[in-house]
Amino acid sequence: MGKLFAVVVVLITLVSAAIFASHIWWLPVDISAHGHAIDRQLTETMATSGALFVLSQLALAVFAWRYGDRKDGRKVTAFPGGVTPMVVLAVVLVGAEILALTFVGSKVWAGIYQAPPDPNSLQIDVQAEQFAFYFRYPGADGRFGSVHPERIDEASGNFFGLDPANDTTARDDIVVPTLGIPVNRPVLLTLRAKDVNHAFYVPELRIQQDFVPGLVIPLHFTATDTGKHEIVCTQLCGLGHYNMRAYVEVMSQPQFDQWLKERAAEQ
Amino acid sequence: MRRQYIWIVGAVGLVGSALGARGAPPAMAGAISGKVTYTGTPPKMKPIDMAKEPSCAKQHATPVTTENVVTGPGNALGYVVVYISAGDPGSSAPSEAVRYDQKGCQYIPHVAVMQVSQPLEIYNDDQTSHNIHPLARVNPEWNKSQPIGAPPIHTTWEKPEFIPVKCNVHPWMHGWFLVLTTSHYAVTGEDGGFSVKGLPPGKYTLTAWQEQFGTQTQDVTISGTETKTVDFVFKARAY
Numbered sequence: 001m002g003k004l005f006a007v008v009v010v011l012i013t014l015v016s017a018a019i020f021a022s023h024i025w026w027l028p029v030d031i032s033a034h035g036h037a038i039d040r041q042l043t044e045t046m047a048t049s050g051a052l053f054v055l056s057q058l059a060l061a062v063f064a065w066r067y068g069d070r071k072d073g074r075k076v077t078a079f080p081g082g083v084t085p086m087v088v089l090a091v092v093l094v095g096a097e098i099l100a101l102t103f104v105g106s107k108v109w110a111g112i113y114q115a116p117p118d119p120n121s122l123q124i125d126v127q128a129e130q131f132a133f134y135f136r137y138p139g140a141d142g143r144f145g146s147v148h149p150e151r152i153d154e155a156s157g158n159f160f161g162l163d164p165a166n167d168t169t170a171r172d173d174i175v176v177p178t179l180g181i182p183v184n185r186p187v188l189l190t191l192r193a194k195d196v197n198h199a200f201y202v203p204e205l206r207i208q209q210d211f212v213p214g215l216v217i218p219l220h221f222t223a224t225d226t227g228k229h230e231i232v233c234t235q236l237c238g239l240g241h242y243n244m245r246a247y248v249e250v251m252s253q254p255q256f257d258q259w260l261k262e263r264a265a266e267q
Numbered sequence: 268m269r270r271q272y273i274w275i276v277g278a279v280g281l282v283g284s285a286l287g288a289r290g291a292p293p294a295m296a297g298a299i300s301g302k303v304t305y306t307g308t309p310p311k312m313k314p315i316d317m318a319k320e321p322s323c324a325k326q327h328a329t330p331v332t333t334e335n336v337v338t339g340p341g342n343a344l345g346y347v348v349v350y351i352s353a354g355d356p357g358s359s360a361p362s363e364a365v366r367y368d369q370k371g372c373q374y375i376p377h378v379a380v381m382q383v384s385q386p387l388e389i390y391n392d393d394q395t396s397h398n399i400h401p402l403a404r405v406n407p408e409w410n411k412s413q414p415i416g417a418p419p420i421h422t423t424w425e426k427p428e429f430i431p432v433k434c435n436v437h438p439w440m441h442g443w444f445l446v447l448t449t450s451h452y453a454v455t456g457e458d459g460g461f462s463v464k465g466l467p468p469g470k471y472t473l474t475a476w477q478e479q480f481g482t483q484t485q486d487v488t489i490s491g492t493e494t495k496t497v498d499f500v501f502k503a504r505a506y
Contacts, residue, residue, distance in 0.1 A: 155441040156333060165506040177319065247318060247319075
């Protein structure tokens with residue numbers, strides 16, 4: 001029985017390692033300027049934790065093979081060499097790995113999230129609410145109207161709480177449920193939440209950031225390839241969380257200009 | 268034999284009076300009809316993009332728009348509820364249920380009118396979950412999830428109130444429950460026309476309600492079986 005268990009453990013280890021090593025089940029395509037740093041970090045994490053996984057599983061198989069079916073029927077109650085050295089070794093090894101990943105990972109994360117946005121970024125305001133995303137462009141005047149949460153009214157499509165009657169800069173603001181952006185141009189999103197915490201996650205853009213009610217959180221990136229991808233909420237935000245999604249459409253600059261013109265005409 | 272006859276006559280009389288209380292037209296009944304229009308510039312209705320809900324999006328060949336101000340040719344105003352707000356002694360609620368559908372991720376009709384205690388049935392006809400949430404303040408507020416294929420929700424409202432209705436899953440879905448004490452009401456179509464019928468002679472106050480433009484009232488006196496013409500004109504604002 002011990003030998004059979006050892007064989008099964010080895011098989012499971014080899015098959016799961018092969019799935020990752022051959023990239024059968026791997027990251028989605030990367031369409032962001034910063035994504036290579038994230039991918040390198042993920043690969044390093046996967047390689048180090050994967051190596052530990054394979055080693056520990058093989059060790060498990062060796063012990064099961066060696067001590068699983070003792071003919072004398074006596075159970076092994078002591079670890080060879082004593083328990084303390086093994087525990088100390090495991091804590092030091094795993095601890096060192098976690099610390100190394102944290103330090104290197106924080107540097108990569110800060111290099112993307114803490115870096116100042118490009119001053120020529122296209123700024124888009126984002127409102128998250130149960131259970132949808134809305135995106136606002138400043139319109140022809142290039143200025144966003146001010147937001148007044150008490151004026152939010154879904155019935156008339158006023159998802160941001162604009163005051164067009166008194167605020168002329170709000171009149172030409174373009175509000176849409178799809179995030180249209182031009183390719184190869186820095187984009188700066190300002191994230192707002194109407195009700196509870198939400199998250200903005202586009203795996204292909206290698207971007208994930210929480211929305212927090214009361215805060216306006218900047219998030220910037222540059223998309224490097226055209227296409228349509230899903231934006232999903234990754235913070236459990238209520239009953240309809242599973243259904244909270246939108247799409248990001250990366251277009252060429254002329255296509256984007258045309259798209260924005262058409263959306264402006266609908267307002 | 269005679270006792271039995273009296274019993275039958277009494278039973279027939281009871282049924283008859285019950286029918287009368289349920290709004291059967293009285294012998295002498297007048298009516299009020301007219302048209303609701305607007306002056307000025309109404310706000311532009313915004314398109315609703317249902318891309319995130321493909322099962323609903325494919326039900327609409329043409330883009331759906333918000334319905335808070337529905338207009339028609341000749342400055343007609345739709346979804347205006349015209350009802351007797353004073354002068355009607357009131358009547359017991361009909362037993363026929365008012366049907367309210369969630370179809371194509373829209374509320375149909377946008378404005379549903381019912382009487383106090385009248386049964387209301389809410390259906391989910393979509394291949395997606397809805398969570399209907401009437402934002403009642405006078406009546407008890409509730410919100411109920413209705414997954415795909417769920418049975419209709421049967422309910423009533425026990426106090427008169429104008430209740431905005433929203434879906435907790437689809438933020439663009441918006442409608443109204445108007446709970447009235449009177450059985451004399453009409454909802455304008457896209458032509459702005461209405462007709463409130465079955466009014467016994469008397470003095471009435473007629474109120475027209477539009478969700479964004481508010482209410483207007485006019486006093487009307489009905490004598491005999493006449494049909495009075497009353498028009499309402501709302502002042503529209505673009506913003």
